[in-house]
């Protein structure tokens with residue numbers, strides 16, 4: 001398309017979801033060489049269903065991981081440059097349809113992540129006391145849609161899975177809640193954790209220690225919790241399957257194995273009030289109980305040559321553990337979005353390298369990035385390379401199409417529908433208020449313990465503070 005360098009065409013881009021995937025995409029769009037070289041101009045709207053930005057960093061990273069939470073600072077800097085405009089409290093699919101957005105935007109990027117739990121397909125998951133990890137994570141991270149209270153009423157609890165989420169859940173269940181006093185955990189959640197009856201957390205992996213998905217740093221951290229003893233449960237059957245470290249091909253596996261062997265062979269002798277027990281080669285087959293979980297049963301497994309697991313049946317009975325709660329941490333799933341092609345088997349938006357596709361054919365103007373594009377694996381930094389690929393395709397497509405030149409956008413759509421929204425300035429007000437409350441924070445014994453922020457958990461209060469208006473009727 002011929003371009004007038006004095007007045008390059010303007011394209012409007014909407015990004016749905018303001019977690020790292022959405023924000024990195026916004027940043028890469030604005031830095032793209034086609035923009036820098038004035039081949040085209042872009043305006044980017046980040047549209048978020050929550051009143052606040054940052055997605056999984058705010059509502060998925062555990063409060064005792066300030067280093068990872070610190071990624072917020074760089075995301076803040078990107079949004080503060082106003083290269084993308086934040087609009088919160090507007091739900092794609094519920095408040096706005098795809099067609100409505102398509103009328104005004106030349107490209108729409110879905111960056112909605114993966115917030116649901118993958119289903120553990122065994123009997124007993126309907127019992128009281130059986131939880132998906134994501135609900136517990138939402139609770140301790142103060143998500144506005146999570147319940148205010150969590151029933152931490154069992155002494156022995158099971159965590160199923162051997163990923164970093166399983167370790168987060170195990171650590172938060174076992175940790176002394178006093179150690180959270182300087183974190184951003186909301187006060188009522190810290191009190192809930194202080195009332196917990198949990199004494200022992202039992203973590204079950206279906207494969208062996210060398211195939212665990214958790215990362216070495218996070219594993220070692222489990223052993224650094226004051227008053228928590230880590231026990232590696234290795235009976236004759238499982239011990240005989242522990243690999244020779246020399247045969248391991250990845251650094252992660254070697255480091256994990258070294259830590260686990262250390263704990264197995266030299267169990268730490270520490271004063272403890274709680275313990276975390278790590279079991280390997282245990283595949284869950286059922287949870288049992290009348291109406292509440294009372295126990296969990298596992299078949300013993302061996303790793304098959306292809307890296308999967310096979311049940312060991314002959315001569316090796318299944319094993320049942322008495323537990324009063326189960327947390328299933330076997331991975332996340334993305335939710336399908338209305339009228340956006342979804343690959344149900346893969347749990348992602350159907351896409352070809354970031355271009356949304358239907359039955360293998362790209363759908364013009366629609367893109368995906370982050371976990372909803374490739375599935376819920378990888379650390380936060382991985383979303384950058386992902387965003388780069390999607391942005392490259394998007395920009396190449398824009399360069400050969402005419403802009404819609406619509407005068408409407410998310411704000412005019414919201415206004416027409418009388419939908420209140422939160423803006424970047426509104427978030428800055430809420431951010432400031434949370435930080436102010438954090439400075440005034442006292443721990444449960446009344447001792448002054450300032451922290452980076454105290455998170456507000458009520459959607460209504462968040463919207464109200466963001467509005468900056470005393471009646472809070474019209475947000476912005």
Ligand code: NAP
Pocket residue numbers: 065068120121160161162163164165166168205206207211212213214215218283284329330331332376377378379
């Ligand atoms: P994950 O790393 O994929 O781990 C899922 C675990 O569940 C695996 O151990 C898997 O075993 C197991 N599993 C799957 N299906 C199962 C079944 N039917 N029965 C029993 N076990 C089953 O997922 P995640 O823990 O949800 O983490 C998602 C991503 O977020 C990861 O990239 C993770 O590193 C990242 N994350 C990072 C941090 C951090 O602090 N750095 C914190 C949280 C999350 P198999 O391996 O045998 O399939």
